[in-house]
Amino acid sequence: MLRLVSSALQVRQVSGLPMMVKELTIPVPWGHIAAKEYSNPPDTHNEHNVLALHGWMDNANTFDRLIPMLPGGNFVCMDFPGHGKSSYRPGGVCYSITDYVIDVARVVNELKWEKFSIMGHSLGGGIGILYSATFPEKVENLVVIDSIGPVTRKTEKFATQLRESIRGHLDLEEKIHNGVKYSHEQALKRLLEGNSALTEESAKVLLQRGTREVEESLVFARDPRLKLTSPISLSIDHVLNVVSNVKCPTLTVLAKDGLIGQFKEQIELFAKKLQESCSKFIKVEVEGNHFVHLNQPENVAPHIKNFLFSIDNAKL
Numbered sequence: 001m002l003r004l005v006s007s008a009l010q011v012r013q014v015s016g017l018p019m020m021v022k023e024l025t026i027p028v029p030w031g032h033i034a035a036k037e038y039s040n041p042p043d044t045h046n047e048h049n050v051l052a053l054h055g056w057m058d059n060a061n062t063f064d065r066l067i068p069m070l071p072g073g074n075f076v077c078m079d080f081p082g083h084g085k086s087s088y089r090p091g092g093v094c095y096s097i098t099d100y101v102i103d104v105a106r107v108v109n110e111l112k113w114e115k116f117s118i119m120g121h122s123l124g125g126g127i128g129i130l131y132s133a134t135f136p137e138k139v140e141n142l143v144v145i146d147s148i149g150p151v152t153r154k155t156e157k158f159a160t161q162l163r164e165s166i167r168g169h170l171d172l173e174e175k176i177h178n179g180v181k182y183s184h185e186q187a188l189k190r191l192l193e194g195n196s197a198l199t200e201e202s203a204k205v206l207l208q209r210g211t212r213e214v215e216e217s218l219v220f221a222r223d224p225r226l227k228l229t230s231p232i233s234l235s236i237d238h239v240l241n242v243v244s245n246v247k248c249p250t251l252t253v254l255a256k257d258g259l260i261g262q263f264k265e266q267i268e269l270f271a272k273k274l275q276e277s278c279s280k281f282i283k284v285e286v287e288g289n290h291f292v293h294l295n296q297p298e299n300v301a302p303h304i305k306n307f308l309f310s311i312d313n314a315k316l
Helices: 097-111 123-134 155-173 184-194 200-210 236-243 260-277 297-308
Strands: 009-012 018-028 031-039 049-053 074-078 116-121 139-145 211-214 217-220 250-257 281-289
Touching (some): 018 097, 031 097, 049 123, 074 097, 123 139, 123 236, 139 297, 184 200, 184 217, 200 211, 236 260, 250 260, 260 281
Parallel strands (some): 049 074, 116 139, 139 250
Antiparallel strands (some): 009 018, 031 074
């Protein structure tokens, strides 16, 4: 059963209207999935539901600066298992992109949403595409922020990838992981060193949810297994089949200094497929890097506002 774990706090949208923020816990067989809900006061009658999906090694706070710039609705930003405040997967279990799709389905079932939109960044965009293709009848609109879609690997590297994954998991299981302890300044420095696209302000936002206190120090809350190679990846043919089954209106927001420089060919291939399959497809490029939605949300918000909350696309 869905559980409220904190009383609602109030933040202000750019428009000056209030939004309520509260923490949710969704039970799963191995523990819980944590989520952060942004919603309008009940008297505004805005029932547009949006599930927000963060990127790899990030957490629900990645949307903290973007959502208040949007006109309203009900946003649930989930922490994927092993991220933020969510439980780790059970010992001996790997993390795979298809399992994340099951996690999304579990959350949607608990929320009792029949229809909703998805907004995903990076890995979250890929998972959003996978869910939208698998359950097209449930997704009204899809917003993908600087994502190449589900990550692919060449099939001829399957055995090598599987070997690397197994070795990594077995090696990690032989070690005791209590987490390296940092001061706040050290944790901030560590995060910035590993994510050069983050500004210091953005890194602080992610640290709030991405660390926990241990003996007056901070440790990163994410599961160490997240850094390991997944045993199985999708092939390009798998993903082409997936994107051809996305039917809902779709907006892709690409950062000019983001993934497009490294994955231009793949992005263009998937965009072409989405244009063929979606009832409406829009692709825009904005100034900024991979974390533009957090570093410079003002560059992203107008496009999402015009798309997600337009008369044609949203039930306001």
